[in-house]
Amino acid sequence: MSRQSFKVCFCFKRIFKIKGAEPPDDIKRLFEQYSENGTMTLEQLHTFLLNFQEEKATKEDAQAIFNSLKHLNIFQRKGLHLEAFFRYLFGDLNPPIPSKVHHDMKAPLAHYFLYTGHNSYLTGNQLSSYCSVDPIIKALRKGVRVIELDLWPNATKDNVDVCHGGTLTTPVELIKCLRAIKDHAFSASEFPVVITFEDHLTSNLQAKVAKMVTRIFGNMLFCPESGYLKEFPSPESLKKKIIISTKPPKEYLEMSMGEKENSMKKKDLAHKESRGKEKMDVNNVPDDQNEPDEEEYGQDEDVQNAVSEYKNLIAIHAGKLKGGIENWLRIDPDKVRRLSLSEEELEDAAKTHGTDIVKFTQRNLLRVYPKGLRVDSSNYNPLVGWMHGAQMVAFNMQGYGRHLWTMHGMFRANGGCGYVKKPDFLLNTDPNKEVFNPSAVLEVKKILKVKVYMGEGWHLDFHHTHFDQFSPPDFFVKVGIAGVPGDVVMKKTKKKEDDWTPVWDEVFIFPLSVPELALLRIEVHEYDVSEKDDFAGQTCLPVSELKPGIRAVPLFDRKGEKFNSVRLLMRFEFV
Incomplete structure (x- = not known):
């Protein structure tokens, strides 16, 4: 055999020779401490669990561990040998966090962080990827509780598509998205799913959406009996419910002619720039500032009826009051609402109004979404939103990177149900205590x-x-x-x-x-x-x-x- 062939053979052996895992010294010492004559009995394992692993461990828990190891040759009837004890510690029955819902789920919705998606229908980038139900289904199966759909008239203006407007993304029919949500909404969690509409529709298409949503979801829909909510219901009370959130159409009717014309011109310009494949900030128009891009609304009875049907579906009203940040964060004691800010708007507002944002989110919902330059579907640091109490930190779930891993990590909490109770310091309304200051x-x-x-x-x-x-x-x-x-x-x-x-x-x-x-x-x-x-x-x-x-x-x-x-x-x- 030549030296060259011998070397190849030697490397081949190195690749496949897997050294067996040996228990670390800490585990050996623990086993000696809680065993006798090389065997750990059921009672000794229970004592170990109580003292070292689980303060509330029961004998049933210890028995479940015994049962899980019985198929191994290293298990004996009298108890666990060192190797079996090691395999328990390094196995599926010993996870780092709880696997069940254990937070109080009876507080108002505003008291929770919600697992929130952005442009939930996109399969890839923000400018040219396909729109599909597949990323919606995938997100729901992961436990995502807030799905965003952008509503646009289809090519013939007689139906509704979902797509990222003013881009080259290929649309998907709204009805397919709604059916996918119905079929998969509660596959990972029984707590409510919020659908946020970014609405670019005329009144007749809004009426069509109202009928479509009502027909598909039926009794699953949560619709408040009258207008705005004074306080949001709890996740517990909304189990297996679908909640619609968007800007009420009433605001569209009240726009002045000049505002509408300006809005139309801006949308036309954005559309042309996108088609020219220039880099543009396609996401950076807050969803509560989007306006219909068709003819002016009339005030006839049909329009009013259509608006009423659509408005009655909206449980979480979105809207940004006119004026600057002080008005945006204004708190109304008689009604709650949702405010949307881009990641840049939040960062700017946090510099001067950090505690005001925290106060706002004690009753109202704050949604934060990626800046428009993230055309590759990347994400931002979610902690900026969470430390200010923002419930809906919206992420491109089809994206990538460490910020998305952080988002996944946050919502592994509370059994992965998609709702995480906010810390008490973000909810404190005691006038004798200072509001949490995120910059302190x-x-x-x-x-x-x-x-x-x-x-x-x-x-x-x-x-x-x-x-x-x-x-x-x-x-x-x-x-x-x-x-x-x-x-x-x-x-x-x-x-x-x-x-x-x-x-x-x-x-x-x-x-x-x-x-x-x-x-x-x-x-x-x-x-x-x-x-x-x-x-x-x-x-x-x-x-x-x-x-x-x-x-x-x-x-x-x-x-x-x-x-x-x-x-x-x-x-x-x-x-």
Whole structure:
């Protein structure tokens, strides 16, 4: 055998030789502490759970763990050996956060963050991708609770399409979108779905939409008995309900002739610029400023009836009062509404009116949406909206990147039901207490201690040459915090060379001033000396939901889909 062929054979063996995962020293010590003669009985496992993992663990919980391990050869009737105990800790029965709804769901809707989509019908970029029901269905299956549809007259002006107006996006019929929402609205969560309409329709088409919505959703629709709501109902009271939110058509009728003509000219210009493929801010017209782009409304009886039918469907009224930010944030004690701001408008308003925004969101809904220059469907930092109490931080769910991972992480909270109760400090209305100031420098409230033990599963979920053609991968972990500016940080482990089951055994300390809004960011990469490091998994977890103890942390791909086998073993402590 030549030296060259021998070398190839040697590398081939290195690729496929997978070292078995051995329990870390901490786990060995814990097993010795809670076992006797190499065996952990049911009672001993229950004691371990109570003291180290679950304060409210029952014997039934311990029995469920026993039952889950019975199929393994390492399990014996008398109890768990070390290897079985290790497999429990590194398995599906030991997640890092609760899997069930556990927040109070009986408060008004304004007291929750809602999992919110932007241009929910787009399959890709904002200018030329297809419009389809597929991204709507995918979002609902992930637990998204707010779906945005842009309504436009179709080519023959006799029906309604959904598309991103003034762009080259290919439309989809509204009726298909509504049917998809009906069929999949509650596949992931029984809590209400809000449909936000960005409306560019004439009164006759609004009447058509009213009939379409009523026919398809029927008793699923939540329609207030009279006009504006004085306070929003609770998610609990709205289970399995569909809620429509848009600007009431009454405002369109009250526009002056000059306002309408100016609006028409602006839309014509935007449309021409888009068709010329110039870069334009196609999203940066707030949805509550869009106007119909057909003939002027008349005041005859048919128009009034059409407007009435459509208006009666609207449970959450959107609108931006005339004037500047002071008027936008004006609070009416007799009615609640939804205000929409672009990410840039929110950033500007936050500089001078941060506490006013928090006050507004204690009763009213604030929706934040991406600036128009994000034509690639990228996203912005959602924490800016959340720390000001914004309930509907709208994201391009078909997008990509770390901000989207943060959004996924926030809504893993509360059992993934799409509604997360806002922290009490954002809801405080006590006149004797100061309103939360998002720009204030705050003292450390809690310290999170994170230990990264090891990882496994890459050899099962990735091809053996995915990271390196001739040797096992060199993995390292990045661990950090997404949160208020003072809490944001990112750290990383050393790289573990040539190992499919890497062991790091490193500890990280994170002082947190607002732990209620903090999310633990975790990324695994494979070190590459000559090129960009390879992605090997990620997750984001709400710190407020983390279960202390040693936990198995599943990882996700770039798009947020869970890997079958890749996971980390970690320990969480609050000091």
